[in-house]
Amino acid sequence: MPYLFTVSPDFTPDHLSGWFIFNTWLQRALSEAFHLELYDDFQSQREAIEADKVDLIYANPYDAAMLVRDKGFTPLVKPIGHSDEAIIAVSADDGVTEVEALQPGVRVATTDDPDVHTMGMIMLEPADLNADNIHLETCGTYVLVAKKLVRGEADVGIFLDEAFNDLSSMVKNQLRILVSSQIQVVNHVLMLGPTLAPHADTLRKALLAISDDKKGQGVLESLGFTGWEVVDQEETEFMIDLMDTLMV
Amino acid sequence: MQDMNPDDIAGTYREYTLELYKAGTRTILVTDIETPYPDGRLIVSRTDPTGIITHVNRSFVDMSGYSEEELIGAPHSILRHPDMPPAAFKDLWDTVEKGETWQGYVKNLRKDGGFYWVKATVIPNIRDNRLVGYTSVRRKPSRKKVEECAALYPTLF
Numbered sequence: 217m218p219y220l221f222t223v224s225p226d227f228t229p230d231h232l233s234g235w236f237i238f239n240t241w242l243q244r245a246l247s248e249a250f251h252l253e254l255y256d257d258f259q260s261q262r263e264a265i266e267a268d269k270v271d272l273i274y275a276n277p278y279d280a281a282m283l284v285r286d287k288g289f290t291p292l293v294k295p296i297g298h299s300d301e302a303i304i305a306v307s308a309d310d311g312v313t314e315v316e317a318l319q320p321g322v323r324v325a326t327t328d329d330p331d332v333h334t335m336g337m338i339m340l341e342p343a344d345l346n347a348d349n350i351h352l353e354t355c356g357t358y359v360l361v362a363k364k365l366v367r368g369e370a371d372v373g374i375f376l377d378e379a380f381n382d383l384s385s386m387v388k389n390q391l392r393i394l395v396s397s398q399i400q401v402v403n404h405v406l407m408l409g410p411t412l413a414p415h416a417d418t419l420r421k422a423l424l425a426i427s428d429d430k431k432g433q434g435v436l437e438s439l440g441f442t443g444w445e446v447v448d449q450e451e452t453e454f455m456i457d458l459m460d461t462l463m464v
Numbered sequence: 465m466q467d468m469n470p471d472d473i474a475g476t477y478r479e480y481t482l483e484l485y486k487a488g489t490r491t492i493l494v495t496d497i498e499t500p501y502p503d504g505r506l507i508v509s510r511t512d513p514t515g516i517i518t519h520v521n522r523s524f525v526d527m528s529g530y531s532e533e534e535l536i537g538a539p540h541s542i543l544r545h546p547d548m549p550p551a552a553f554k555d556l557w558d559t560v561e562k563g564e565t566w567q568g569y570v571k572n573l574r575k576d577g578g579f580y581w582v583k584a585t586v587i588p589n590i591r592d593n594r595l596v597g598y599t600s601v602r603r604k605p606s607r608k609k610v611e612e613c614a615a616l617y618p619t620l621f
Binding site for chain 2: 314316338341395397401454460462
């Protein structure tokens with residue numbers, strides 16, 4: 217039976233084919249069969265992790281605690297220079313110029329992307345806003361969050377910065393950024409489950425050397441990455457501690 | 465811990481002597497100049513189990529006014545402002561030493577004698593069932609909460 221590889225469901229649509237290309241590279245690098253399973257949402261992915269179906273995962277920081285502390289996953293690598301940051305945006309026509317001017321009852325469009333949503337909610341705190349005094353609407357994609365703002369169906373949108381920057385210029389021109397996070401230490405991590413533990417060193421070495429040949433460079437390009445860098449256990453534990461403080 | 469240096473202070477200042485929890489006494493110099501908390505930033509630090517700083521991020525350096533070299537190895541109470549009631553820090557230590565998370569609003573002292581308010585969360589770092597230190601993450605507080613604390617804290621001395 218092939219090993220199961222999965223990717224945090226918040227990957228940008230432009231990189232969908234990139235993950236299939238990476239899966240092919242993975243099978244060659246380890247001479248093992250891998251099946252890439254892309255779950256529709258975080259909940260179904262978590263259920264698969266809970267049921268011990270997942271062997272390798274490009275994980276959202278929010279799920280790192282469960283993977284490392286409950287399921288014995290080992291952090292391997294993270295993409296170079298790719299931290300997760302959130303953006304709070306409003307319609308360009310909106311008179312609000314700072315977060316502090318937002319009032320209770322405001323309509324906030326967000327996604328089920330857990331780390332970005334958490335960071336976004338923290339950036340609303342200076343206005344004394346929280347889940348109890350705002351109207352939250354969870355959208356399936358960041359494009360839908362943008363549409364809500366443009367159509368006036370939401371007052372505030374929470375975006376992954378990369379997703380915001382990927383919006384068409386026509387849409388972006390109708391939006392205005394109120395605040396961007398600069399956290400820098402929250403990032404996705406490629407993690408390996410206990411079933412793949414004997415392959416950890418081989419895979420880490422292959423990932424770090426991926427840009428040494430043209431094929432590997434093509435794989436990285438299809439993912440929008442420039443390379444991988446090592447993440448050790450303590451760095452991941454630190455990120456988990458940090459995420460824990462943000463969820464309080 | 466080293467006393468504050470008048471050469472580092474911006475503007476007129478008042479002098480206090482603080483009794484710091486686990487760190488002895490320190491003469492500090494205080495002004496009324498507030499540095500606003502920057503949008504979107506988190507101030508992050510880690511300490512060992514006794515409160516000695518082992519890691520700071522860029523935002524910590526920027527907001528405190530100290531260099532990274534000055535901060536690493538110093539007690540976290542290097543930021544202690546005289547307007548903060550000792551009861552707040554006793555509560556912090558009592559909470560985290562029980563292995564629980566502490567959260568509160570804190571007025572911090574900068575190297576230049578000024579101050580900045582934060583919403584702070586401190587959690588114990590547990591590795592292999594052993595306490596190895598604490599992580600503290602500070603974020604931008606609401607002005608309303610700051611005003612409430614500025615009115616409350618003087619009553620707690």
